[in-house]
Amino acid sequence: MLRRTRRTVTVAAIGGASAALISCTVAPPVVDPEVPPSIAAIMDQPAYEDGRWGMSVIDIDSGETLIALNPDEQFLTGSTAKILSVTAALDVLGADATFTTPVIAVGDVTDGVLDGDLILRGSGDLTLGGRTMADGTLDVPIFDHYDANVLPGLATLTPEDPLAGLDTLARQVAAAGIRSVEGEVLVDDRLWDAVVLDGVPISPIVVNDNLVDIVLTPGAAIGDPATASWRPQTAAYSLDNRVSTADAESGLDVTITESDGILTVTGTIPLETEPVVQTYQVPDPAAWARTLFIEALARAGVAVAADPRSPSTGEIPPTAELDGIAPVAAFTSPPFSETARLINKVSHNLGANQLPLLLAAHAGERTLAAGLAQQMTVLEAAGLSPDDVAITDGQGLPGNRITPAAMTAYLAFLTNAPYFATFLDSTPILGVDGSLANVLPDGDPAIGSAHAKTGTLVGPGTDTPYLLETKALAGYLDAASGRRLAFAVFVNDVPIDEVQAVIQANTDLGSIASQLFQLY
Incomplete structure (x- = not known):
């Protein structure tokens, strides 16, 4: 049955907001509204017997609380934390902010020869031209390659060239009259102090999400070798494909390992399967970008004496010195509104984790802690306190928590923010x-009625193979009656036997959203 804690929910109406947020006033809260039976039936399924549910639903216009289930208890956010990190970045940086990646030539240029070093400076541009379409917007698929290993068989590659930004910079270097670089090619990734989250380096220099994409295609018969291609094609890595074709019912079983620049792919792929994308996370984004940039320079006709694969030997000058040198090339990103859309639609963890670090850099700081403090300042201006929310990163790893009531109060508050339309457009429909594309059956009346962010955390279980640490959904819903709702629903600590249960939980939360649409 539902695990309830009957408590009074308070919808915050806070004055004294930051310049980018406008406070809103709501009516007094209703105490302990019950969960409707059709929603309770979803929560009461045997699969969730050992889990803990929390839910808050409010009418944005009246402030009335419609549902309050454990509203003041903290729950793991999962990727609903991206609501907090993206809106804080919109508040501080602005929807129109852009990120310019410059190239600095240190030394004299004589007859086209740079007697010195060429330095690529990371600016925090998440895509560096690799997803930019002809209209200047970013290509955002439903299932992105960033989650290819988590969602095998579902992820797709965008058709844009992941090296487009580096090629543009290289052509600009050539156009500036540099035909040869006698010194080093260096990558300056010092915009913030080094951070690794969930095993991923959070770097200000990103090329192809700092991933090698490997596309596997089964052979014509069981036992035949699979074929493999990879991108971007680079001397940084070579591929040793040892994948074979298995029975059509076998499921994908692939492992990627790296040694001395060789990516060895082993395992099996089912017969008659469509090509499957898998990825390898590069461990050193700066070295990765350096190799790719040297290769881009060669394509542009700029010779480089340095070995693209050997560790760089040069020393990067102090930041203040580089700041005083006019760049020989520069690449500017689309507006941040596009990055926000990518982060929220596909739940892009690397991009989300860059956000507090970009806030730190914007404030002249260098650490994740400083950036999270900047983010907390935005949340506090909206009325949230440490009793309501805890943030430890941008993506929503364990440690990030929020109460359902705080989430819906914050969502309601945001409706008066000058960037609200940008934020709303960034979220899955x-x-x-995005991550809500397949949660409802065809013909469901609620399709298109909500903009919301999903959240998922899965860890090892105690008595079962896995523990669904959180499944969450939070956002806005236009109900059938015309009422505008802010809602947040969480389920934590659910023992599960297989990862497929995560997909079912996502569907169940979609069903809850559909019930909200029909009931209110």
Whole structure:
């Protein structure tokens, strides 16, 4: 049965907001509204017997609390934390902010020869031209390659060239009259102090999400070798493909290991399967970008004496010195509104984790702690306190917690923010796109009625193979009656036997959203 704690929910109405947020006033809260039976039936399924549910639903216009289930208890956010990190970045940086990646020539240029070093400076541009379409917007698929290993068989590659930004910079270097570089090619990734989250380096220099994409295609018969291609094609890595074709019912079983620049892919791929994308996370983004940039320079006709694969030997001058040198090339990103859309639609963890670090850099600081403090300042201006929310990163790893009541109060508050339309457009649409594309059956009346962010955390279990640490959904819903709702629903600590249960939980939360649409 539902595990309830009957408590009074308070919808915050806070004055004294930051310049980018406008406070809103709401009516007094209703105490302990019950969960409707159709929603309770979803929560009461045997699969969730050992889990803990929390839910808050409010009418944005009246402030009335419609549902309050454990509203003041903290729950793991999962990727609903991206609501907090993206809106804080929109508040501080602005929807129109851009990120310019410059190239600095240190030394004299004589007859086209640079007697010195060429330095690529990371600016925090998440895509560096690798997803930019002809209209200047970013290509955002439903299932992105960033989650290819988590969602095998679902991820797709965008058709844009992941090296487009580096090629543009290299052509600009050539156009500036540099035909040869006698010194080093260096990558300056010192915009913030080094951070690794969930095993991923959070770097200000990113090329192809700092991933090697490997596309596997089964052979014509069981036992045949699979074929493999990879991108970007680079001397940084070579591929040793040892994948074979297995029975059509066998499921994908692939492992990627690296040694001395060789990516060895082993395992099996089912017969008659469509090509499957898998990825390898590069451990050193700066070295990765250096190799790729040297290769881009060669394509642009700029010779480089340095070995693209050997560790760089040069020393990067102090930041203040580089700041005083006019760049020979520069690449500017699309507006941050596009990055926000990518982060929220596909739940892009690297991009989300860059956000507090970009806030730190914006404030002249260098650490994740400083950036999270900047983010907390935005949340506190909206009325949230440490009793309501705890943030430890941008993506929503364990340690990030929020109460359902605080989440819906914050969502309601945001409706008066000058960047609200940008934020709303960045979130997945129920039954249409992003992480909510497939949560409702065809013909469900709620399709298109909600903009919301999903959240998922899965860890090792105690008595079962896995523990669904959190499944969450939070956002906005236009109900059938015309009422505008802010809602947040969480389920934590659910023992599960297989990862497929995560997909079912996602569907169940979609069903709850559909019930909200029909009931209110």
